[in-house]
Amino acid sequence: MELRIFTEPQQGASYDTLLAVAKATEDLGFDAFFRSDHYLVMGDSDGLPGPTDAWVTLAGLARETSRIKLGTLMTAATFRLPGVLAIQVAQVDQMSGGRVEFGIGAGWYEAEHTAYGIPFPAEKFGRLEEQLAVVTGLWSTPVGRTFDFDGTYYQLKDSPALPKPTQTKVPVIIGGMGAKRTPELAARYADEFNVPFAPLAKSTEQIGRVKEAVAAAGRAADEMVYSNAVVAVVGKDDAEVARRAAAIGRDVDEVKADGLAGTPAEVVDRIGQYAEQGSSRFYLQILDLSDLDHLELIASQVQAQLG
Template identity: 65%
Template sequence: MDFRIFTEPQQGATYDDVLAIARATEELGYDAFFRSDHYLRMGDGDPGPGPTDAWTTLAGLARETSRIRLGTLVSSATFRHPGVLAIQVAQVDQMSGGRVELGLGAGWFAREHEAYGIPFPDKRFGILTEQLEIVTGLWGTPVGETFSHAGKEYTLVDSPALPKPVQGGDRPGVPVIVGGSGPKRTPALAASFAAEFNASFPPIEEIPERFARVRAACEDIGRAPESLVYSVALVMCVGKDEAELARRAEAIGRDVAELREHGVAGTVQEAVDRLGELNEMGVERVYLQALDMDDLDHLEFVAREVVPQLG
């Protein structure tokens, strides 16, 4: 099982804050550092310095880390033209030496679009579908050939489809992550375009069913279901005792009982048991959401006490 750290910098973090937790992620042996792609704090509280742009941040981290993989969970298809996004992500992949992954979704947070003047159409699934077609199409076009696309949302004519990401293989380009809870269209998109399907903050009991729908969608198009990675994102809140657990829960404004029910939370043994349960459900990768970005001791504690027990 892979363990990745996942953060929410829009809640109030500078680039230096993000860099500190990314470096800790690398030094402590986690597999990857991911961040959200949002432009507005969610909920009440001090917004601090305001948001940082996800792909600008990842470009910096690409040069200031050396091992961990880097990516978004997830970028909103409403934020960037797919041609521009393909260039940005390919460039960051080059800057990192081939360590980048792109999580891409339809977007959902209307208020951040309103705050920064970003259009937020009611129907966005078609936008996401075409963005996946275009981004993967640009990356997969052989060097020396051009790429064109004529769709309802976007038109590209004879694009040189450059630059190329460093990463290649059977599905050339940066690995794409698709997630969501939709019963039909989301699994179909994952089967067609993704290297990974992610269930973000699902009810634990729903995970097997969500994975089964994606596997069925793969079989429908003749793709081997095992060619995808199946992952979940869950909040992390673990303590050496009840007092430390309560302190960490209070710091992120969450209830201990709720965290125990829905997250990787509780004592060390509870966290180990939850991760073992996820593994039995077919989860291959876990994104541990670290909501208190200043609590680097939390990352160290989980890396030392929990992760080694999952062997």
């Protein structure tokens, strides 16, 4: 079981804060550092000092870390043209020595589009599908050949399809709870399917749908990694759990319902329940980025028990 650290910088985090968390992620033996791709705070936080761009952040971290994987849950397809996005991700993969993983979603938060003048199209899923076709097509085009694409939303002609990522195949992550189109899209393009913030029963149901879509697409079952994104609130005892939940404005029972909350022993048991459905990777959403002791506790008393 792999544990990855997942951050939400739009809630208020500078690059230096993210760097500190990423270095702790690496030093403590976690598998990866991921971040959201948002430009506007959600909820009651003031969001200070303001948003940071996902791929600019990951480019910086690529040069200041050496082992951990780096990626997004999820890059918004509405934010960037696919040709430009392919260049950005390939460059960060080069800068990291081949440690990037590419999570992409349709984009959903209309308010941040309005706040920063980003078009928010009515049809988003079709654009996501074409973005995946373009980005993966550009990366897989042999050097010396060109790439063309004539879609409804995007058209490319005689693209040199450069630069190439360092990795022969950048892992693609698709997620969501859609019952039909999302599993089918994942079966076509994804190396990993992520279930976001869902109770165990719903997570099991969605993974079942994706497994069916993977089989229908003629892919081997072991070609897809299944993962869960969950809020993490871990404490050495109930009092510490309650304190950490209060610090992020959450109720302990609420987090237990669709995330990971409790003592290390309780959290290890809960992870085991998700593992039984086929999940092999967890993205632990850490909302208090100043509490690095939280990461140390998870590393020493949860990760250590998972092997």
